Amino acid sequence: MIYIMIELVRRRLNPNEVPSPGAQRVSGPHLSLGGPGQPRGRVSATGTVPGENTPGLLNEAVPSWCPSAARRGSLRAAGRGRAVTSRGRGSGRRAGRGPAGAMSASAVYVLDLKGKVLICRNYRGDVDMSEVEHFMPILMEKEEEGTLSPILAHGGVRFMWIKHNNLYLVATSKKNACVSLVFSFLYKVVQVFSEYFKELEEESIRDNFVIIYELLDELMDFGYPQTTDSKILQEYITQEGHKLETGAPRPPATVTNAVSWRSEGIKYRKNEVFLDVIESVNLLVSANGNVLRSEIVGSIKMRVFLSGMPELRLGLNDKVLFDNTGRGKSKSVELEDVKFHQCVRLSRFENDRTISFIPPDGEFELMSYRLNTHVKPLIWIESVIEKHSHSRIEYMIKAKSQFKRRSTANNVEIHIPVPNDADSPKFKTTVGSVKWVPENSEIVWSIKSFPGGKEYLMRAHFGLPSVEAEDKEGKPPISVKFEIPYFTTSGIQVRYLKIIEKSGYQALPWVRYITQNGDYQLRTQ
16 A cells, blocks of 8 residues: 555656666666666766766767877777776766765876977866866966966866976866875876886887876776886886787786785795885074974885795884883884885784785885984084174084994085175185085085094185175075984884795895984074
C-alpha cells in the first residue's frame, strides 16, 4: 500500500516521465548512474558515461598548434585507458565539483625568454591554450612596476610560473587551485628534466621534445600530479631505442611493486652505506651583541650501494625516541618538524619510534628536522669601524671560534661590507688572506683552518673621498661562511645502523657529521 502511494506521488510530481522497463536511475544535480545497458561503476558529472564524448575527460579541446598533446591524450585513451577504466569513480569525482582547492593545473607550458612556447601539454581543456600569449606582456609590465609576483592573472586565468636558466615554466588554472601543489610540481618537473638531460635549457628542450611529451604525460594526469619519481620514470621512459617485443606489454616491476622506489636485482661487489648528518646554523646577531634569531636546520643524507632488497634500521639519540623506550637518562636531543623520505615505515615509527626502511639505490635524503633553540654563535665577530672626516675609513675585525678545541672550522670566509666609493685598500692580518671585491662592495677575509678556542685579528684601511654619501647608505651585516666536520651543534648522534638482507652479506656503514653556516649574519654599529 505504501509503495502504491509513493508511486502515485512520484507520477503526480513528474507527469511526463515514462519509466523504461528494468531501468534503474538515481539522479542528482551533478550525478547520474546508467541503467543495465551501461557499464557499472562509472560516475559521470555531466549525466553521460565517460568515454562517450564526455566533456573535460578524454576529449580535450587541444589547439592545432599543440599536436603532440592531442596525440598523447588519444594514446592514453586508446592504449592505457587509465583516465577512465583504471580509476573509475575518480574521474567522475574530479570532473564534478570536488573539494575546494583540490584542482591543480589546467595546462603546463615551457617558454623561452621571449615568451615563445617551446612545448606545452593541455590536461583539462578548460582554458584556451592561446591565453599564454598574455603571460609575457603581463610579466614585463609587473616587472617594470616593481610588483612582480609568482602568480599573474589575465581575466579569469591564473598563471603560476617559475624561472629556470633561460626558461619559464608556466601552469595555468581557471579554478581554485592548490597553489603550493602547483609550484611543487613545477620544481619537480625541473628536477626530473635535469636528471634526464643534465642541463635544462632551451636547446635541451628542442632536442628532446618527444621524451618531454612522454614525461609530461606521466608526471601529470588530468591536472593532478602522478608519477614524479625520476627513478621510476627512467625504467619505462628511456632515451635509448628498444626492439619491439611481441606479446602483451608488461608494466615495469617497480610500478606495481610495493617498494616503488627501489628496483629488484641490484648487485654490488662491495656493499657500503654512507650516512651524512648535515646541520646548517641560521643566526642573526644585533649590533649590541644580542642574538635575535637562532635556528638549526638539519638533514640526514644517505648514499646506498647495497645488493638485493635490504632493510635498514637507524637509531638516533632523539629525545622522543628515548622517552618512549625508557632510555631517557642518556644525552638526548628534541627534534622538531621531522620529515621522512617515503621509504620510512611511518606506522612502525609511530609504534616503537624505530626508523625502519628499505632504501632507494644511490643518493637520497632520509629525513630533515629543525631545532628552534638558542644557539651560541660558533664564530663570533667583533667589529670596530672608525671614520676619519673626508679622508679614510678603518676597520678592525676580531674573529673568535666558540666551539670545542678538538674541532676545526674549514674554509672560513668573513664577508665585511665597505662603502661603494672606497678605494686604495690596505690590509693586515694575523692569519689567512684578505681580498677586496669592489663589485660586491666588500672585503673577504679567508681562513683555511680555524681551530676551536682561537682568536684572530684583521685590520683594513680604505681611502674615502665622499663620507657624506656613505652616511646615507644602509649598513649591511657581516656574513660568515664555514664548515666544521665531525661536529653537530644540536648534539644529535647516530646510535646504530643495522643492515638486514636475506643473503646475509656484510656491509660497511660510514657516518659523517658536518656543521655549516646557513643564514649567518652579525650586524655592525
